[in-house]
Amino acid sequence: MDMEVKNTGVGLMSRNGKAYDILIVEDNVEQASLTKMLMEEYGFTAHYVTDSIEAFKTIQSDKPEVVILDLMMPELDGLRLCKKIKSSPLLGNTKIIIYSGKMYDSDRRKALELGADAFFIKPARANMLITKIRELLHPIQNGTYQN
């Protein structure tokens, strides 16, 4: 049975006609799986990895448009992974959403400096997270699309 896709609307497809790809980097499997299902429900293609070292390899190979990134992870913390992605010439355009249960002003400031595109504290409102992802992928709607 086809999955019901909610509010996919115009603009959820990337320019090559496929659904946008979202990678969830989250060490809690249950949280990761729930986020993946939510993304799929809203028409995205979604995957998750629970290991932040593996995450960078997956980002290099799959080049997802959006990465939803937890901060506190055992191997490589989210901020460092954010820095690696954003400072890479090939991956720098990846949109990064920090999604963490723990977020202090210092984390937020650091993440901003490192180029993160948005922040949400767990648990976020599903519709706010989806709206933000759409905004990031289609900034033309608010007049800032440049490319």
Next chain:
Amino acid sequence: MEPIKIKFWGVRGSIPTPGPRTIRYGGNTSCVEIQFPDKPRFIIDAGSGIRELGKELLQSKAPVKAYIFLTHFHWDHIQGLPFFKPAFKPSNHFILYGCDEPDVDLTQIISMQMNPIYFPVAVEDMGAKVEFRTAKEGTFEVEGVTVQTQFMNHPGYTFGYRFSYRGKSIIYISDNEPYRRPNHNGDAPSGSSLEDRFENFYDNKEDQFINFISAADLLIHDTQYFPHEYEERITWGHSPYTYTVDIAVKARVKQLVLFHHDPDHDDDTVDKMAELSRARLNSHNYPIPCIAAKEGDVIVL
């Protein structure tokens, strides 16, 4: 078999608080020593309490080797390091464990506080052999002691430590706040749609935490606040004593030490918190030994 000894050199949170109001519990900031039989000393945190420990170590004629485990780098956990005299003696050897921060590694973090602007002697000029070892969240062995680390809920990156040796375990968590707070998302779950489940999902950090401290022989844990104080300081990264007692019960620990006393709590206030904590343990039908950490106290396991 020789016992393990735990000695409190500094028990205060945030800032040293000398003076008549704190004379019984002590005003030095966090520093605890664990003496495992026939092993180099394990020192946890380097608040101002480490200075007195240093004076004791100086009396040793033999070269001193010790491990220093840092939970994090807020002042009250590192400010004693520049005044730790044994580190200035060339025959001594200190190995520091702590986590890196996202843009700064452990060596740099410690070196920065001894930048000439703040202190006249650089780390590399201290004299003793000082090694830095970056720790990650996980498990490692030091001198046959199993050391486990877990990130706590405190601003920045802050470790809790679990030390296990010959069937005994000691947990040191100086700075930690409850994960589940009422301010997270005030709305009650309204249904079981995917969105509802997503919005009401709490990850298992709290469960992981309880597992981390589970069945410990000794739990040393943050009790900086009374509940009414905590209400005004949510996200500051510290616990009300009620939470600390409750997790001790939940994790079935065998002994509880209240730690990281608030700088504004005088001796009588700390006494009161200890009494209330014991009463709460009794009300849970779990009357384990429970004291408020006092400078100079030694616990034998």
